[in-house]
Every structure is written in structure tokens, then in C-alpha cells.
């Protein structure tokens with residue numbers, strides 16, 4: 001079933017002008033990727049300075065990949081995100097540790113290629129605030145997300161989950177309307193689809209994406 005309104009997260013922001021485009025367009029969440037292998041990596045101190053303008057206007061998310069306690073503590077103390085997105089091979093037990101260590105809410109990204117991959121939501125829902133269904137990256141990819149890959153959206157058609165959930169993976173202004181119509185996603189997440197080059201966000205593409213979500 002189609003939600004009343006779908007809300008959006010703009011991920012991998014590193015500059016004031018692109019963060020401002022996300023805020024002006026009504027993004028519900030903005031994301032900082034704290035993962036040095038990513039072209040969107042931003043260290044917690046730089047992210048704290050940048051994202052200060054977003055506080056109280058939108059949720060701030062720190063995207064991490066199998067981060068250790070030292071990095072998570074640094075993120076919690078310096079960036080103070082509302083939510084931590086786990087995008088690696090973390091277990092539900094580790095998610096509980098991350099919540100206790102950081103005091104932040106948890107988004108769990110689940111990699112999807114087949115219908116069986118969706119079923120992981122059953123195990124994860126009790127220990128997270130949000131689920132995220134993202135495409136499984138191509139074999140040999142250096143990144144577990146942020147690669148612009150899509151999956152078969154019909155796998156999510158008619159599905160309901162006990163937590164709010166994001167659809168992610170290869171979304172852009174041109175396809176997000178269809179993705180929302182097929183999946184009924186209450187939340188969508190985008191990174192490379194609003195970039196002019198890997199790691200280079202484009203304010204006009206961010207605005208177009210958020211417009212497309214609003215009209216979906």
C-alpha cells in the first residue's frame with residue numbers, strides 16, 4: 001500500500017551548499033558517511049561542524065561500516081548523530097552494543113538481491129529503529145553501499161514491516177516515483193543518484209530528487 005507521504009534521506013553530504021539544498025528541499029534525514037574507503041567520507045569533527053546547521057531541522061545520520069568502539073565513541077561524542085546506520089556485517093548483538101555505547105538510534109541496512117534477503121528483517125526489526133533495504137553491491141565492489149545499484153523493487157510490493165523502512169540503492173529523480181509506487185516505501189535514501197561524479201553532490205539534483213519524492 002502506498003504511504004500518505006514518503007520522506008527522504010540525502011546521504012553522503014560533505015559541503016554546506018549541498019546540505020542547504022537538502023534542508024531547503026525538505027529532507028527528513030541527512031547523512032554523513034564515516035568510512036575512509038568511501039569517496040563521501042567525512043571525519044567526525046568536520047561532519048560536526050557541517051551538520052550543525054541541520055540540528056533541530058532534520059535527523060542527522062552517521063553511516064558506518066563495521067566501525068570499532070573507538071570510532072563509534074568519537075562519532076557519538078563529536079558528531080552526536082540522531083541515528084547510526086550500520087552498513088557492514090554487524091550482528092543484532094553488535095547493534096545492541098552500538099546503541100548502548102553511542103546512545104543513538106539504529107538504522108540497519110540489509111543487502112537485497114533475492115526474496116530471501118528481505119526475510120532478514122524479521123531478525124533485525126526487534127533491535128533497530130529503522131530498516132533499510134539496499135541493493136547488494138556488485139561482486140568485488142570496494143563499498144557495501146553508495147554504488148548506485150538497484151534491486152527488484154517488486155520484492156517489496158505489498159510488504160509491511162514492524163519498523164519504518166527505507167528503500168535505497170540506485171535511486172534518482174527519474175526513478176524514485178516508480179520505486180515508491182511499486183514498493184510503497186515510507187522512506188527513501190539516495191547518494192550517488194544526486195551526484196555529478198562519485199562523491200560530488202549536486203544541489204540541483206538534490207532539489208530534483210526531493211521534488212520527485214514529494215510528487216510520488
Ligand SMILES: O=C(O)c1ccccc1N[C@@H]1O[C@H](COP(=O)(O)O)[C@@H](O)[C@H]1O
Pocket residue numbers: 011012031033035038039040063064065087134143144145146147148149168169170171189190191192193
Ligand atoms: O555512500 C557511500 O559511500 C556508502 C559507503 C559505505 C556504506 C554505505 C554507503 N552509502 C549508503 O548506500 C545507500 C545507497 O547508495 P546509492 O544511492 O545507491 O548510491 C546510500 O544512500 C547510503 O545510505
